[in-house]
Amino acid sequence: MYLGRRFAIATESYLATRAGYEAYKAGGNAADAAAAASAVLTYTLPHLGGVGGDFLALVHDGGKTEAVLGLGWAPRRVPEAPPRRGLPSAVVPGYLAGLHELHRRHGVLSWERVVDIAVSFMEEATLHPSLASAVAKYRDVLDADPGGGVYLSLPAAPGAPYRIEPLLKLWRAVREGPHVFYEEIAKDLLHGYFEVEDFARYRPEVKPPLYITYGDWTIYEAPPPSLGFAVLLTVKLAERAEGAFSYARLRNTIAALRKAHWARDAYLHDGEVPLGDILAGRLELGEAEAPEPTPGTTYLAAGDGELVVSAIQSLYYPFGSGFTDPKWGMTFNNRAGDFTKGLNKAAPWRRPAHTLSAVVMERGGEIYALGASAGHYRPAIYAQLIQNVVWYGMDPRAAVWAPRFIWTGGWEAQAEEGWERGPGVTVVKYPSRLGVAALVAKRHGGVAAVADIRGDGLALGL
Structure with a gap:
């Protein structure tokens, strides 16, 4: 840090x-x-x-x-x-x-x-x-x-x-x-x-970014063909749970992920996507069975x-x-x-549905940039990073270094040591390679940066 x-x-x-x-x-x-x-x-x-x-x-x-x-x-x-x-x-x-x-x-x-x-x-x-x-x-x-x-x-x-x-x-x-x-x-x-x-x-x-209001924060994400809206939808749908590493939080987030991935698979392409209706809850959403490992x-x-x-x-x-x-x-x-x-579908000079996305969060004079390697697991990891800050009040380093999980399919997850065990949870050693994140926060008249313990990175500044 x-x-x-x-x-x-x-x-x-x-x-x-x-x-x-x-x-x-x-x-x-x-x-x-x-x-x-x-x-x-x-x-x-x-x-x-x-x-x-x-x-x-x-x-x-x-x-x-x-x-x-x-x-x-x-x-x-x-x-x-x-x-x-x-x-x-x-x-x-x-x-x-x-x-x-x-x-x-x-x-x-x-x-x-x-x-x-x-x-x-x-x-x-x-x-x-x-x-x-x-x-x-x-x-x-x-x-x-x-x-x-x-x-x-x-x-x-x-x-x-x-x-x-x-x-x-x-x-x-x-x-x-x-x-x-x-x-x-x-x-x-x-x-x-x-x-x-x-x-x-x-x-x-x-392009203009997508955004939602989340508590007193505004969360920005990339527009289509990025899967950014699936990140915002996961954040919006996940019910808050007591305990930053509780089984209830994991289960609630998976419930949101299943709907967000279904919406991504059904609507994401290089063209017009009914983002307003999706994010406002005006469309009925199904449930995906699993993300694609990437x-x-x-x-x-x-x-x-x-x-x-x-x-x-x-x-x-x-x-x-x-x-x-x-x-x-x-x-x-x-x-x-x-x-x-x-x-x-594939066609000349069209962009495929894309896994890349990035987050900017703003609250008053505070501005955060955060993201991670994750592929199709991105909505799961980004939602946790955002929740760590907004729900659980973690400082930048704690938010990035906190144990995390990925949804692997059905109601199953792979979680790093530190998460509460429960049905369908496979625990892996911490730190794992479940995404390598970074974060920069402009706040309190200064700037903070965090490189993830899971990677080969470094944070520097002046």
Whole structure:
């Protein structure tokens, strides 16, 4: 945890946090810091949030909150039923366009300066335990990947220095701006599946956030095609229970999750969603049986006297599609695998229903940014983080480090040590890998940041 007066940042990577800190010290603001940290995450945790993935951020700036959505869209040749791995499971990466849009709208340093700071930390990188573990765990995926050698050649020991030259080359190239990626580098990334137009036409989106009033807090989330409304619906529907780690709280939250996931599955797509009716309780909701297990994703938060940034990026599954371009070292996402049928069916230049979302919370002069890696478990973990603050009055570190649970299906859950046992609850050792969270809070005339004990992260500030 870091308690500062002017600025604070927390990420899942100690080097990414340091890059963001240096960007702020160089005369930047929280948006510059978030952009630099995000770039380093694509190098230190490339299995989670690489350049070939997506990016989403909520930004609170001068009393207004907006959502920046760098969520990629399907190419013209997207199959009707995309697979879970392989290049046809990918969409056009929205990451760089989304990150640049965040920086263009809110940063004060030049884009070139932000990239230079990020690259300087990439060149001094040491292997994170998370990346070392992922390479060992997903060796079969990397063995089948045409560019998987960039990962298989990494040292095995955490803390060892390493270089991924193709990724360094890519970041030096996009120092001029994301147009280099979408207009020039894209020509090397087609591989018989993408077309130049798929990249050239892509643009990020900037939209108003969704929000609900929750006690005396306003909770903001990302709009569709993000599942953000399922987070808000879970928070809204869950009945409060006595005891922060009681079986009653777990059971009440699962009851809300079943309805929220049903609504997500029934309505979420890249188009109009009846959000007002859903959140106001005017539609009858069914109950989902289970979320889809999805590891991956990495979250970061930064704040200063003017801005609070809540940001998240992902390939989706670890190492995404399992297809890495050998020349540029960029691993494609596997987001097309989340197209389904009906409203969410695959079609050219459509975005699939998306698991990425981020939270900003506001009460008077207090502003929190929070989020976590979680995939389809995101509504469960985000609801707990929000409840920890609003219901149980936890301070930022307690809210993030508190034992948590995920809903696994039916009335069953996997919960970390510290939760009350009950029917359907499987207890796992604390700390587990049930999401890696971060939080930044602007309050009491200062800024606090918390990195999760579950990850490889760091909180820093001034």
